[in-house]
Amino acid sequence: MTRRLLLTVALASVLAACDNTLDPFESAEGPPFAVYGYLDTERDTHVVRIEPVQPVAPFDPSRITAVLRDETAGVAVEMDGAVVTLDDGTPGLAYAAAMRVQSGHNYTLAVRAEGAGTTTARATVPALRPAQVETLERDSTGRLFLPLLLRGPSLPPTRFSVTYAVEVDADSVMVEVPYNAGQDAAGGYRYRLQVSRDRLALLSRLRRAPTDTLRLLGLIINVRDDGPEWATGTSDIANGFGFFSTIGRTTQTVVLPPEVIREIGFSP
Amino acid sequence: MLPTRRRTGRSLSPSKKVKWLAACLLLLAVGLPAHAQRAMLRGRVVDVTDMQPLGGATVQVQHESGYDAGTSTDEDGYFVLTRLMPGRYALRVSFVGYAPFADTVLVETGGDQVRIALTPTAVVAGEVTVDEPRTDPAPGEGRLVSVRPAEVRGVPTLTPASDLAAYLTTLPAFSPTSDRGGQVSVRGGEPTQNLFLLDGIPVYQPFHVLGEFSIVPGEALAFADVYAGAFPARYGGRIASTIDVTLRSGNKHAYEAHAALAPLLSAVQVEGPLVRGKVSALVSVRESFARRIGPGIAAGKLPFDFGDRLVRLHAYLTQTSSLSATAFQSDDRATLATAMGDAGTVRWKSEGAGMRFSYLPTAYAVLAEIEVFGTRLDSEFSAPGAMRRRSLVEEVGGNFGFRYLLGDSEIRFGIQARTDHLLALEARREREEYLTEGAAYLEGAWRGHGFRVYPGLRVSTFPSRSQVVLEPRLRAEWERGGHLFHAGAALVHQEIGGRYTSADLADVFVAWVPVPEGSPLPQAQQHVAGWSLSGPGGMVGLEAYYRDLQHLGDAGALDGHAQGVEARVEIRRRALTAGIDGALSSVRYRSATAAPFPPPTDRPVRLGTHITGTYRALEASARWTYADGSAYTPLRGTYRRVEVMQGAGYPTDPGTRDTSDGRTGSRRLPATHRLDLVLRYNRTLGPVRLAVQVALRNAYDRANVFYFNRLTGERYNQLPRTLAFGLRLDV
Numbered sequence: 001m002t003r004r005l006l007l008t009v010a011l012a013s014v015l016a017a018c019d020n021t022l023d024p025f026e027s028a029e030g031p032p033f034a035v036y037g038y039l040d041t042e043r044d045t046h047v048v049r050i051e052p053v054q055p056v057a058p059f060d061p062s063r064i065t066a067v068l069r070d071e072t073a074g075v076a077v078e079m080d081g082a083v084v085t086l087d088d089g090t091p092g093l094a095y096a097a098a099m100r101v102q103s104g105h106n107y108t109l110a111v112r113a114e115g116a117g118t119t120t121a122r123a124t125v126p127a128l129r130p131a132q133v134e135t136l137e138r139d140s141t142g143r144l145f146l147p148l149l150l151r152g153p154s155l156p157p158t159r160f161s162v163t164y165a166v167e168v169d170a171d172s173v174m175v176e177v178p179y180n181a182g183q184d185a186a187g188g189y190r191y192r193l194q195v196s197r198d199r200l201a202l203l204s205r206l207r208r209a210p211t212d213t214l215r216l217l218g219l220i221i222n223v224r225d226d227g228p229e230w231a232t233g234t235s236d237i238a239n240g241f242g243f244f245s246t247i248g249r250t251t252q253t254v255v256l257p258p259e260v261i262r263e264i265g266f267s268p
Numbered sequence: 269m270l271p272t273r274r275r276t277g278r279s280l281s282p283s284k285k286v287k288w289l290a291a292c293l294l295l296l297a298v299g300l301p302a303h304a305q306r307a308m309l310r311g312r313v314v315d316v317t318d319m320q321p322l323g324g325a326t327v328q329v330q331h332e333s334g335y336d337a338g339t340s341t342d343e344d345g346y347f348v349l350t351r352l353m354p355g356r357y358a359l360r361v362s363f364v365g366y367a368p369f370a371d372t373v374l375v376e377t378g379g380d381q382v383r384i385a386l387t388p389t390a391v392v393a394g395e396v397t398v399d400e401p402r403t404d405p406a407p408g409e410g411r412l413v414s415v416r417p418a419e420v421r422g423v424p425t426l427t428p429a430s431d432l433a434a435y436l437t438t439l440p441a442f443s444p445t446s447d448r449g450g451q452v453s454v455r456g457g458e459p460t461q462n463l464f465l466l467d468g469i470p471v472y473q474p475f476h477v478l479g480e481f482s483i484v485p486g487e488a489l490a491f492a493d494v495y496a497g498a499f500p501a502r503y504g505g506r507i508a509s510t511i512d513v514t515l516r517s518g519n520k521h522a523y524e525a526h527a528a529l530a531p532l533l534s535a536v537q538v539e540g541p542l543v544r545g546k547v548s549a550l551v552s553v554r555e556s557f558a559r560r561i562g563p564g565i566a567a568g569k570l571p572f573d574f575g576d577r578l579v580r581l582h583a584y585l586t587q588t589s590s591l592s593a594t595a596f597q598s599d600d601r602a603t604l605a606t607a608m609g610d611a612g613t614v615r616w617k618s619e620g621a622g623m624r625f626s627y628l629p630t631a632y633a634v635l636a637e638i639e640v641f642g643t644r645l646d647s648e649f650s651a652p653g654a655m656r657r658r659s660l661v662e663e664v665g666g667n668f669g670f671r672y673l674l675g676d677s678e679i680r681f682g683i684q685a686r687t688d689h690l691l692a693l694e695a696r697r698e699r700e701e702y703l704t705e706g707a708a709y710l711e712g713a714w715r716g717h718g719f720r721v722y723p724g725l726r727v728s729t730f731p732s733r734s735q736v737v738l739e740p741r742l743r744a745e746w747e748r749g750g751h752l753f754h755a756g757a758a759l760v761h762q763e764i765g766g767r768y769t770s771a772d773l774a775d776v777f778v779a780w781v782p783v784p785e786g787s788p789l790p791q792a793q794q795h796v797a798g799w800s801l802s803g804p805g806g807m808v809g810l811e812a813y814y815r816d817l818q819h820l821g822d823a824g825a826l827d828g829h830a831q832g833v834e835a836r837v838e839i840r841r842r843a844l845t846a847g848i849d850g851a852l853s854s855v856r857y858r859s860a861t862a863a864p865f866p867p868p869t870d871r872p873v874r875l876g877t878h879i880t881g882t883y884r885a886l887e888a889s890a891r892w893t894y895a896d897g898s899a900y901t902p903l904r905g906t907y908r909r910v911e912v913m914q915g916a917g918y919p920t921d922p923g924t925r926d927t928s929d930g931r932t933g934s935r936r937l938p939a940t941h942r943l944d945l946v947l948r949y950n951r952t953l954g955p956v957r958l959a960v961q962v963a964l965r966n967a968y969d970r971a972n973v974f975y976f977n978r979l980t981g982e983r984y985n986q987l988p989r990t991l992a993f994g995l996r997l998d999v
């Protein structure tokens with residue numbers, strides 16, 4: 001019995017010593033895909049790049065299924081895959097889907113291949129921040145400021161601007177004025193619109209005299225909020241790698257009282 | 269134990285500790301003349317044929333009254349016997365391979381000097397006839413082995429010339445990472461944790477790209493002391509092993525020449541007197557022609573070049589002083605070649621020079637030794653499409669040591685200093701640093717009743733890191749009837765280490781870098797214990813070790829241990845020499861965030877066996893070696909990492925290849941094993957000894973891994989089955 005055991009151990013040792021295979025991969029069931037892309041509320045069609053992870057996933061769009069799902073609305077779209085040529089001439093895989101994404105909605109991108117598991121990426125489009133106009137302010141030099149609170153998180157948006165819609169020679173003209181930093185505030189993030197300065201700049205751009213009075217058709221607040229993944233560089237991707245995020249863009253028209261419009265130098 | 273830890277207000281600052289130790293050493297030195305008042309016998313033991321100093325010879329004297337004393341010679345053949353009564357003594361000197369010397373000497377008050385020349389006994393076909401039980405220089409001292417030229421010549425290689433590396437790799441403690449790459453791991457340590465000294469000069473890359481060759485030709489070797497644990501206190505700066513090589517001084521009576529012609533490595537060595545009996549020179553030049561001749565002798569290209577050059581001058585200035593100077597240079601180049609073309613090149617150039625002055629003062633029982641050295645290593649790895657990597661080490665330093673002889677006991681102490689310039693270029697980042705280290709050491713030796721005890725203490729200071737470390741050392745031996753039991757412990761630190769790339773699983777290139785500022789020094793607590801039994805017919809030995817490791821890795825975040833047991837059996841018969849070596853070991857690293865894992869140097873089972881037989885003028889050798897594959901971290905996957913930019917559609921940049929690692933160290937490379945066969949014909953024609961050799965390397969054509977890139981999947985194997993012819997002439 002002992003002799004047989006020793007013989008078996010010796011034989012197994014010899015066989016192990018003869019084995020000369022070298023496979024650097026841990027298993028054939030690892031994460032199958034890396035996904036790269038983002039959803040933008042400004043676009044109707046969204047394209048993501050999918051990189052198969054060696055040695056698990058195939059490089060064949062016919063064997064890969066990618067589904068983009070709006071979890072909030074309960075809508076799903078299967079993306080169309082294609083082999084594209086990358087900058088260095090090598091092939092890549094790009095998947096496209098027609099879908100209108102919305103602020104505040106949760107999205108899931110699920111990429112699967114037969115026999116290779118599923119990679120799931122999740123991202124949320126930042127929600128709309130309602131704009132709330134506060135009382136007009138005047139400083140010691142007589143310049144006017146219109147405080148505006150973006151309700152929601154006390155964080156600056158990625159981009160913030162104000163569009164003045166005015167009537168010029170019976171036409172509607174839109175002039176956008178970007179703003180940099182605002183201030184953290186209770187219940188949101190506050191900007192102090194420099195309405196006197198903006199009016200003079202607007203008249204100058206329209207080649208009008210500083211004393212002219214234009215009719216203000218509307219004040220439009222433009223806010224762009226990027227998904228938090230852009231700042232951290234990491235995404236919520238399960239069983240895979242890559243980067244998946246969102247860009248949320250919102251526009252809101254603020255209705256100002258006629259007396260406020262007049263006070264800042266426009267006509268209602 | 270952390271020697272740098274502050275405890276109370278009464279503890280000494282680092283600088284005070286050094287001053288305190290220096291004061292003790294000074295007091296010790298000043299106190300020496302007290303012993304000079306008695307009678308003393310000093311001298312040197314040399315080989316009568318070429319005036320080579322014989323380190324480790326046993327010197328015994330017996331007074332008419334029956335009082336006796338004894339000692340052994342140091343590396344330069346010097347000895348001193350102190351505290352003798354004036355009178356007539358029977359003097360007996362013995363050394364392995366030499367006829368014993370016996371004479372009567374008259375020792376008078378104040379001291380006397382003698383020069384003893386021993387005559388070699390018969391040497392038959394490389395086998396030394398042992399007349400006396402083997403005596404190593406200053407027996408024990410914790411060395412794993414003291415390697416002699418005859419032992420090195422007994423290991424078959426692909427060329428008729430012998431090499432120290434071929435012998436070292438037969439030791440169970442030594443594990444070459446590959447037959448190419450020049451990296452050797454000792455007891456699970458990293459290759460850069462080995463200290464290699466050539467006549468006192470540190471050599472940062474002592475092994476050639478073809479792993480069984482080093483920069484030390486067997487013909488130029490006087491002896492090499494190998495320590496794989498519990499180092500004496502005079503060695504520091506490395507935590508795995510120390511290999512201290514002393515070259516031959518050169519024949520001071522007659523000219524000798526050795527020449528070997530073989531495609532893998534051809535060699536010429538000439539030595540002889542410059543001033544007969546006093547000054548000698550040794551010059552060795554070796555060069556590989558493998559790249560040019562390779563396709564004719566191997567199945568494919570042999571894509572490497574290497575060579576080395578050695579010069580040593582040695583002079584007996586007076587009866588009690590000597591001066592030696594050594595210079596070396598080596599260069600290596602290997603191409604990672606496939607049938608489709610060359611995929612990358614690794615190359616390095618190592619060079620250095622040093623000088624050693626030994627002096628035995630007339631009035632004192634102390635041997636003084638001064639050494640200065642400079643050494644340099646410039647290595648580079650380049651591959652198409654990859655960033656060039658380069659590492660440069662430049663070091664100058666010196667040692668000033670004393671050996672105070674007290675009959676059966678001795679005290680050794682000294683100071684050492686070195687300064688380094690390190691440059692590492694990796695991933696387009698260049699890192700340049702200047703470092704200095706100062707050290708003082710104190711060693712003792714006490715012998716009696718079969719016991720030998722070697723305590724020691726080393727203090728190292730690293731001003732650039734504002735650190736001072738204390739390193740206690742201890743080794744004890746007990747010898748009885750051919751049995752030798754030994755045990756030892758040591759604490760060692762290392763300031764400069766190596767960094768490897770995780771992509772290359774065989775570690776072809778290493779960058780030398782210092783410990784980052786603010787990180788603790790890597791350290792090892794070494795513990796060894798063993799037994800051996802030796803005699804004329806062979807030896808058997810067993811040694812167990814445990815090494816506790818701390819502060820390893822780039823940021824010092826890894827701890828770990830290495831443990832194992834090694835066995836060695838050697839059988840020597842008149843026409844047959846055979847040996848079996850085996851090692852079982854386990855190396856594990858751990859960190860605060862990771863479970864214990866095996867590093868690449870963990871190779872749990874290693875086996876080696878060699879046999880050499882002679883029949884008349886024919887000599888046949890076979891050598892088989894086996895080692896478990898190195899541990900490595902498998903990939904969960906590789907993919908192209910792409911940066912997503914806003915505004916564009918999908919990213920069209922191809923990106924860079926990235927990886928996701930699996931469980932650290934959970935896989936092993938395939939086991940490495942091969943069989944080498946050598947057949948040699950020896951003939952003597954007057955003053956010329958001729959040897960013709962045919963060697964078959966990797967006889968069963970095992971595809972052992974040399975280089976494997978886990979990202980690209982590129983694999984390059986070690987040498988295939990290779991047939992090589994060689995010719996050797998000794999005059």
